[in-house]
Amino acid sequence: MRALIPLLFLAAPVHAADGERVQITGEVIDTWCYFSGVMGGPDAVVGSAHHTCALWCSAGGIPVGLLAPDGTVYMVLKMDGDDTTAGGDTSLHIASHTIEADGMLYRRDGLNYLVVEEITADRDIVNATHEDFGVIPGFAIPNSEAPE
């Protein structure tokens, strides 16, 4: 079975179906740091501990994702109220927030893409990972010195 799965991903793309309407509750994550693992394990690069870095990455153009409780990550293709593909600074206000999203799910090349048509609830940052990890990474908050 394990040998079959890569073959499925490598097969020629089939575009046979439309998206499906879904309601997903999850945390808006910084997909670069979450999937690269370079800033820490998956538990450390979510929530309040990683909020500042998530802002930097979003501003730098990294697409945001929605991490569902079952561990599934949905790449957010468009976000409520924005007519461009999600990324850049359009999602700063919800970085690290847990939201309830109503939208359309599309699958492409083995990835889940989500078009968030409406954020039906914004629970703010509820994943208090800073209590366990502090700021991840620490240098995400530059040393601030009062200007002379």
Place this chain on the structure above:
Amino acid sequence: MRTAILACLLALPAIAQQATLEAPLPDTLFPSNFGGDYVLTDHYGNARTQADPDGRLQLLFFGYATCEAICTVALPIMSDMTRDLSARGIEVTPLVITVDPETDTVETMGPALETFAPGLTGLTGSQTDLARVRDLFHVERTLLFTDPRGVDVYAHGSHIFVMDGDGGFLTLLPPILSTDRMVEIVESYAAG
């Protein structure tokens, strides 16, 4: 700020937990197509439309040659993909459409790209023409700030678009995927 962004972006390629992204279900159509007809100018000074002159698959990214954030990740990946796909017998044309035509001119764009993303062709044009092309691809561009050197720093979309030889949309690639995975995806479209 730039240091923090760079520190986040210039780390290792995104491979560690990539498997959790995979969803072994049939593909579905995106809600809209990306792309359309355009005419810009490449960094050799030639007019360039959405169609590749040699009919090759095209990798298309929106960025700028002086970008020190996501472009320093995505553009070298496109350069590597072009090399790796060529080794598999698939020739593609990697293109970057500037979001900063004030800096990225016909004269400056080629040499700037060559320093960190060899083989890429830069496309530039008027602010109006470039804004229209961004609209075709649903790509945003926001001026974040001007750094102490006087260089404008932009936030902008970061997907790599895969287009066919006529400029038709095939798929898009989030920059968090590994180069190997992106090559596999493009190869599947070349075969299809």
